[in-house]
Amino acid sequence: MSNLINILISEQLLTYWILIFVVLIEKFIYLPEKYHPLTLLKLMAYGMANKVVPSKPRQKRQQQIAGVLAPLILLVPVCTIIAVFTLLPQFPLFFESMMLLTALKFQYVIKQTKKVTQALRSEKKILARQMLAPLVLRETEKLSPMGMVKANIESVLLRFCYQYCSVIFWYLIAGGVGALIYRVLYELSHSWNVKQNRFKYFGVPTRKLMHILQLAPSFLACCSLILACNLRLGSAALIQRKSYKNLSMFVLNISASTMGISLGGPAFYNNQKVRMPNCGAQKKVTLADSQRVLIIINSATWIVLMTSFMLCALAYSTT
Template identity: 45%
Template sequence: MNDLISELSKPQLFAIYSVIIVVCVEKWLVLPEKMHPLTFARLIAQGMAYKVSSRQSGNALQQSIAGTLAPLVLLNPFIVVLALLMYLAEYPIFFESLLLFVALRFKPIISLCQKIHKALSAEKKALARQQLQNMVLRQTASLSALGMTKACIESLLLRFSHQYCTVIIVYLVGGGIAALTYRLLFEFSHSWHCRLPRFEYFGKPVRRLMGCIQYLPARFASLSFMLVQSTGAAWRVFVQKSVLKQTRFFILNGQGAALGVQLGGPVYYAQDKLRLAKCGGSRLVRTDDISRTVLVIQRAQWVFLMVCIIVSLLLNIGS
């Protein structure tokens, strides 16, 4: 028994303990949107982007260079200050946990999806569109109830991978500063999304970086999701080599197949129509599929956390 306690008391395991605590706290303690540091960072990113970016012919290289330098200009002073505070902190693990709490912020997405489901169930389409616009970049003004349902589910699945699972994995690998840096880059890539005409070139550098970071966590997120909502079609999609290159399609195809609903299809960004491949299952989405997806995601969160705990114990106990 003493040996087990000694093994579990290793400092190397403090990171996974802090993840468990922060995940539980984040579900019950939600900071208001206006008070959250990520909101401030998002506003700064939008302000910088609109000053230095424009969609003019012949300036693609200039915009790409600006899009590469912008995150460095915004993040470098911030990272230096955090590193100094971490160095001076008497209990660094507490500071690391605080940074993870700021970076995680997934509960409001779940709550927003539940509000959208409630509005659509009550046939309040205008309210549903207004709420949906807070979590997607696509144009929502012309979306039908089916289109809003599909957009809500797609956004939830993608955010579970990028905004929840990736943040935790980056934290376990690189600590609190790395996790918060990733989350800020995620917010930048969302604000400067290259599918928006204004940021076609400006947003590409940070978008490519996000693609590299999110590649492996997306696979673990999909695995956790499929362990909760398992179907033969989903597992066949999971092992297909042809879908491993494009992370977005991989997530929607596999998890859509697990849910048995069809995702993807044409999307409008501003006035530009983008034809995305249809994927997932064969059945068209229904309003109730939002609540079903939320339930599966909530269970998959715990499955993913258990996988992280098991891997951390295997890597550290006995070493």
């Protein structure tokens, strides 16, 4: 019995128990968006963008250099604060938990998705568009009810991979510090999205870095979605050529194929119609799929956590 207790409280598994604790806290205790520390970071990112990317166009090379320096400037105060906390040995587990909790912000996406679904169910299209707007970059004013459902599902799936599973991945590798730094970079990349004409060149350096950091966790997240939904359909999508066109197509094609629905298609950005490739099956999305995707994500989350436990146990056994 004492050996079992020693194993469960070992350093490797203690990392896992912190993860479970923080996941449950984040799931059941909701911090309003305006009070979350990442909201301040996004405001800082927008403020910096207004300074270094003015409305007057600048040379491509100049914007790219600014895009390299800008995240470094914003990371310096964040890393300084992190360093101060990590140098306090009295409460290491507390600060580790707080950093992970800050980075693992995802329930806002779930709550907004439920609000969009409820508004569409009540046939309140204007309200649904307002609820959807914070989750997507595309213009929501021109979206039909089916278009809103599709955009909502795409946003939830992408954010589950990039915003949730990737944070867990980097936490297991680099602890709370790694998870928080990843999330800061993610928010900067999201604020300076290259799909916006203004950040077409400025946001490229951060976007390329995020692409590298998201490759492995996105693959693992998609595997969890396959196991949570449909192993046969998901496995078939893994060998399709279009799944490897880019990272977002990889996530959407595998997820849509697994769910047996069609995603992708045209979307409006900056008053311009962009034709995104169709992916998944032929079946059109329905309002019921908005609720279904949340159930699948919830199941996939527990698969991710169980896999994390096995990895932490394996790390213990090899030491």
